Amino acid sequence: MTARIVVLISGEGTNLQSLLDRGEELGGTITRVISDRPDVGGLKRADRANIPTGIVAYGNYPDRETWQKALEDKVAAEEPDLVVLAGFMRILPGSFVSRWPVLNVHPSLLPAFPGAHAVEDALAWGVMVTGCTVHFVDEEVDHGPVVAQVAVVVRPGDTPETPHTRIKKVEHRLLPDCVTLFCQGQITVDGRHVRISQ
Numbered sequence: 001m002t003a004r005i006v007v008l009i010s011g012e013g014t015n016l017q018s019l020l021d022r023g024e025e026l027g028g029t030i031t032r033v034i035s036d037r038p039d040v041g042g043l044k045r046a047d048r049a050n051i052p053t054g055i056v057a058y059g060n061y062p063d064r065e066t067w068q069k070a071l072e073d074k075v076a077a078e079e080p081d082l083v084v085l086a087g088f089m090r091i092l093p094g095s096f097v098s099r100w101p102v103l104n105v106h107p108s109l110l111p112a113f114p115g116a117h118a119v120e121d122a123l124a125w126g127v128m129v130t131g132c133t134v135h136f137v138d139e140e141v142d143h144g145p146v147v148a149q150v151a152v153v154v155r156p157g158d159t160p161e162t163p164h165t166r167i168k169k170v171e172h173r174l175l176p177d178c179v180t181l182f183c184q185g186q187i188t189v190d191g192r193h194v195r196i197s198q
């Protein structure tokens, strides 16, 4: 049986595109792309690929709890085996992350530089190597078990945009690779430790 995947986005959606570009090799079917913001590039990418979309815009709800419930209901309607956060910039509640396996891609080598400004923070710190992480999502921000990481070298004269472009290039291979491993049942989680079987 093919895994059913829901992808959550907030923006440009280049990571979503990398999942779409894998086609059948992804090993699962993206049944819906849901954004917390209207009019973002990622929604157009989904439209072009004929993937159903949904918008659960944060601003349309009176408070965080109501928005979270609306999002969770929309995802639940898809009966997903996996939820992928591909540039989704909001924190999900415990009820959500304990209900389905949730994978996130983050532009740093976690646990260094969690949060929304990972690339800027890494450069400001003066690191010479940063990178990207694919991890399972738990109740804490950018905290769950690490599935895979790839390092990216910081070059003299880099501005936050330049390493982020290089990091995204790596993300576009790593995220689909991890989703495929998940869909093929090759990922086991034991506490903080992830094992990938061949």
Ligand code: GRF
Binding pocket: 010, 011, 012, 013, 014, 015, 016, 042, 086, 087, 088, 105, 106, 107, 168, 171
């Ligand atoms: C990526 O760098 C990802 O690591 C971070 O947000 C960015 C999303 O980019 N969580 P895109 O919308 O996939 O182009």
